[in-house]
Every structure is written in C-alpha cells, then in structure tokens.
Amino acid sequence: MSDKTINRVAKATPRRLARKVRGLSDRAITWIFVGPTIFLLLAINIFPLIWTINLSFTNFKANRINRAVDYIGLRNYERILTDGDIWLSMQATAHFLFWTIFFQVLIGFTLAWLINRKFKGNDIWTTIIVLPMMLSPAVVGNFWTFLYQPQIGLFNYVVAFFTGADPSSFEMLGSVDLAPWSIVIVDTWMWTPFVMLICLAGLRSIPDYIYEAAEVDRASKLRQFFTITIPMVMPFLMLAVLFRGIENFKMFDLVVQLTGGGPGSTTELASINLKREAFEKWRTGYSSAFAIILFVTVFGLASIYVKALNKVKER
Incomplete structure (x- = not known):
C-alpha cells in the first residue's frame, strides 16, 4: 500500500x-x-x-420436556457398557472400519502408483476415477440399491456370470452374511479415489534424484519400491487412514440408504444405534452418554494414531 x-x-x-x-x-x-x-x-x-x-448424567427425554429431570449419576454409562446390543454394534463398526480402510488403501495406492507412471491419457483416467467421490452419499445409496436388487440388479447378474448361479436366487442386501460386505463394496467404490489422491500427492513429492541415485547403486525396481517409495509415502498413507477411519466411524447415511440398518442386523453400526436411541426411543440422556463414549473412543484412538504418525514423519 x-x-x-x-x-x-x-x-x-x-x-x-x-x-x-x-x-x-x-x-x-x-x-x-x-x-x-x-x-x-x-x-x-x-x-x-x-x-x-x-x-448424559440425567434421565432427560426430548419428547417429554415438561417431565422432571433427575440426575442419575453414571447409571447411563453403566447401562451402555453392559448392553450386549451396544457391543454388537461396536463389533459391526470395527468390522466395517477394518475392511473398508484395508480395501481403500490397497486399491487407492495401486491406482495412484499406476497413474503416477504418467502414461498417455492419465489425466482423463484420473478424472473418471475421482467421479464417485463427487456424488452425494444419498444418491450413491439409492443407485447401488437398484444394482443389488435380485430381479433387476446388474450386480447380481455380474456375480451370477462368474459363479453360474441364478441371479434371482439370492439377494445380497437381504442376506445376513452378505449385507455388511455390500456396504463395504459401496463405500470402497465411493471413497477409494480420495485415498488415491492423497497417495498420488505423496508419490509425486518424492524427488527424482533419489531414484536416480538408487539406480546408480544398482538397486532393483523392487528394492526401490520397498526402500524408497513405501517409506516416503507412508505418512500420506497413514493420513488417509486417519481421515477415512474418523469418517467411517460415524458412517450413517450410506448404511441407512442401502439396508435401513434395522435393529439386530449385522449392519447396525454404532452411529445407527445412537440415532435409534435418540430419535426413535427418545432416550436423550442415555444417547448423550453413548455419544460421549463414542467421542472419547474416537478422540483417544486418533490421538494415539497422530503420535505414531508424527514419529513416522520424523524418520
């Protein structure tokens, strides 16, 4: 100025x-x-x-505002920690977290490694791969619900083509064993591009002279991959795992769109159980305690993970 x-x-x-x-x-x-x-x-x-x-320390119910509110101490927390249904929902959440993160990291890193080779038309393929991430979860849920239909679902016909089974003889979303995997597939399809972009940024941040020095030392491509590529991309991979872990822990909309997350089902994640207690049973105090437990769980695990991430960056 x-x-x-x-x-x-x-x-x-x-x-x-x-x-x-x-x-x-x-x-x-x-x-x-x-x-x-x-x-x-x-x-x-x-x-x-x-x-x-x-x-969380009260018996307050949002649908009974005029009712007297009593402080009941840690009773809500005791009920939650001793409720078998809560632990089943936490187990379903852990199952969902592990497999979605596993497939997204594996496929996302592979796609990033292939695109980083800078072949002809890689920009177009990058744009096509990123498209699912730009869609709304509600749209994705409705779209895949049609694909999973036993009579008209394209996905069932693809599975039947490789297995030789009758496509109308099974329903993926209605099966207790296959319903969780149907959600894993959809979430992996939608959010693998996000992991790919983070891994691609990590791969392109590696200076070329490091690979040139390794070639001078006659290091093989496999050795370069495990001694240069993986260690230098590891912080980006761990960052992608952190982001996807936090997001998938509170997954709600996609599961409801696909399966409804009915009570007692294998797709009833912790977030869906929390919604049911708060807005269907109107146990506001109980659901507040449940929300605090989930918050402490995510915050504690994320804090430990960030410390590990910082140690990896310092190497």
Missing part, C-alpha cells in the same frame, strides 16, 4: 475513531478480529459438548 493511500485513509477516518484506534495495542486489535471467531467456535462446538455431557 502506497503512502498516498495511507494518508487518504487516515484523513477519511473520523477523529474519534482514530483516537481510539491509536490508543489500542496490537494485542487488543488482534483480539478484536479473533474474538468473534472464538465466540462462534465456543457457541457451535464447545457449548453443545458441555450440554451433552450434562445430559
């Missing part, structure tokens, strides 16, 4: 305001600009968390 512009602004500023601004320190001016943001963060994030913690 030129001196002329500064002088014009100074002359246009009212004298009272100019005196007040001159009397403020740099720290005061900083708080004037940062203060509203901090207030919004407290109002949007911190206050609901504190209110949820407070409700």
Whole structure:
C-alpha cells in the first residue's frame, strides 16, 4: 500500500475513531478480529459438548420436556457398557472400519502408483476415477440399491456370470452374511479415489534424484519400491487412514440408504444405534452418554494414531 493511500485513509477516518484506534495495542486489535471467531467456535462446538455431557448424567427425554429431570449419576454409562446390543454394534463398526480402510488403501495406492507412471491419457483416467467421490452419499445409496436388487440388479447378474448361479436366487442386501460386505463394496467404490489422491500427492513429492541415485547403486525396481517409495509415502498413507477411519466411524447415511440398518442386523453400526436411541426411543440422556463414549473412543484412538504418525514423519 502506497503512502498516498495511507494518508487518504487516515484523513477519511473520523477523529474519534482514530483516537481510539491509536490508543489500542496490537494485542487488543488482534483480539478484536479473533474474538468473534472464538465466540462462534465456543457457541457451535464447545457449548453443545458441555450440554451433552450434562445430559448424559440425567434421565432427560426430548419428547417429554415438561417431565422432571433427575440426575442419575453414571447409571447411563453403566447401562451402555453392559448392553450386549451396544457391543454388537461396536463389533459391526470395527468390522466395517477394518475392511473398508484395508480395501481403500490397497486399491487407492495401486491406482495412484499406476497413474503416477504418467502414461498417455492419465489425466482423463484420473478424472473418471475421482467421479464417485463427487456424488452425494444419498444418491450413491439409492443407485447401488437398484444394482443389488435380485430381479433387476446388474450386480447380481455380474456375480451370477462368474459363479453360474441364478441371479434371482439370492439377494445380497437381504442376506445376513452378505449385507455388511455390500456396504463395504459401496463405500470402497465411493471413497477409494480420495485415498488415491492423497497417495498420488505423496508419490509425486518424492524427488527424482533419489531414484536416480538408487539406480546408480544398482538397486532393483523392487528394492526401490520397498526402500524408497513405501517409506516416503507412508505418512500420506497413514493420513488417509486417519481421515477415512474418523469418517467411517460415524458412517450413517450410506448404511441407512442401502439396508435401513434395522435393529439386530449385522449392519447396525454404532452411529445407527445412537440415532435409534435418540430419535426413535427418545432416550436423550442415555444417547448423550453413548455419544460421549463414542467421542472419547474416537478422540483417544486418533490421538494415539497422530503420535505414531508424527514419529513416522520424523524418520
């Protein structure tokens, strides 16, 4: 900004305001600009968390506002930790997390490695592969529901082609054994491009002179892959696992669109169980305690994982 512009602004500023601004320190001016943001963060994030913690110690029900609210201590937490259905939903969530992350990392890294070879038309293929990630989960859920239909579903005909079975003789979403895998397939199809982009950024961040030095030392391609590529891409892989793990732990919309997440089913994840307790049974205090347990679980695991990620970066 030129001196002329500064002088014009100074002359246009009212004298009272100019005196007040001159009397403020740099720290005061900083708080004037940062203060509203901090207030919004407290109002949007911190206050609901504190209110949820407070409700978790009560028997409050949102559909009975006029009912007297009693503080029952840790009774909600005791019921949750001793509820067999809760542990089954946590087990289903762990199963879903492990397999979705496993396939997404494996396929995503493979696609990133192939695209990084810079063949002709790789930009077009990158755009095509990324398309599923740009769709809404509700659209993806409805789309794959039609593919899984036993009579008209294209997916069943593809499976029948390779197995020789009658496509109308089985229903993937209706099978207790296959329903969880149907969700794993859809989530992998949708979010593998996200992992691919992160891995591709990691691969393209590796300097070419490292591979050139390895070739001078007569290192084979396989040795270069395991001693250069994997160690240098590992922080990006771990970052992708962190992002997808947090997102899939609270997976809700895609599962409901595909299976409905019915009670007692193998697709009843922890997030769906939480929704049922809060908005179907209206056990607000109980569901608040459940939400706090899930929050502490995710926060604790993520903190441990971030420490491991930082150690990998320091190597």
